[in-house]
Amino acid sequence: MTPVVTSGTDQDIDGPEESADTGYYVYGVVKPGEGRLPEGLTGLDQQPVELVGSDTVAAVVGRIGLDRPPGRRAELVAHSEVLDALAATGPVVPIQFGSVMEDEASILDVLIAPNEDYFAVLLEELTGRVQFNLRASYHEHVVLAEVVAADPEIAELRERTRDLPEDAGYRDRVRLGELVARALEDKRAYDAAVLMDAVVPYVVDHVPREGAGIDQLLDVALLVDEERRAEFEEQLEGLAEAVHERIRLRLVGPVAPYDFVGGQ
Numbered sequence: 001m002t003p004v005v006t007s008g009t010d011q012d013i014d015g016p017e018e019s020a021d022t023g024y025y026v027y028g029v030v031k032p033g034e035g036r037l038p039e040g041l042t043g044l045d046q047q048p049v050e051l052v053g054s055d056t057v058a059a060v061v062g063r064i065g066l067d068r069p070p071g072r073r074a075e076l077v078a079h080s081e082v083l084d085a086l087a088a089t090g091p092v093v094p095i096q097f098g099s100v101m102e103d104e105a106s107i108l109d110v111l112i113a114p115n116e117d118y119f120a121v122l123l124e125e126l127t128g129r130v131q132f133n134l135r136a137s138y139h140e141h142v143v144l145a146e147v148v149a150a151d152p153e154i155a156e157l158r159e160r161t162r163d164l165p166e167d168a169g170y171r172d173r174v175r176l177g178e179l180v181a182r183a184l185e186d187k188r189a190y191d192a193a194v195l196m197d198a199v200v201p202y203v204v205d206h207v208p209r210e211g212a213g214i215d216q217l218l219d220v221a222l223l224v225d226e227e228r229r230a231e232f233e234e235q236l237e238g239l240a241e242a243v244h245e246r247i248r249l250r251l252v253g254p255v256a257p258y259d260f261v262g263g264q
Contacts, residue, residue: 083256132253
């Protein structure tokens, strides 16, 4: 393995001198090459990013003080912005937020060398593909009206408890809550399946993401071939128009492929 160190700018190609109180914050792994880093790209603390790695794969890193633990929201935003900028220009394997290594030797010996083949294969699989995140949520008043209209018992309990004081009708309220929750669960399962049936033919892969809230319907990561991106986006626009009266669709991306890189 031939170590290479390059910078995102024309000056300071080898980076600043390493010192005992500074290390490297690791953003992700890419295929090295001319122009791989967007010009002027900076990360945490506005530090320029560099490539440290081999001729095959390289870590995207930036200088950070070893006595300053990352974890603030601003740092998470900077982490994501670097990865999304890299994803816009080529394949990238995101590394877990907060990953810090002491020096270039550690990056090469601990991160790159043992995983070089894995990273190379994964980067090849991600070439020409981008991640989008699709979130679907109900218009709450619409879906609750549907639930009430579809179940006479829910409608009767709702009418019975509507004007009662909060400390009255406890059992009826509990029963009503249980019935509504069950009906919403069934409705989510059905509607999510319908949405996914419309989307899956246009994607390479998909991974469900966690969501919460009474209006939450679907949250899924989608891996899309660049060659089919326009077709995919057109399908989503048509789908959004078809369901807009009861469901909101929000498509975010392209973003770094966080959900398609295993446990890194």
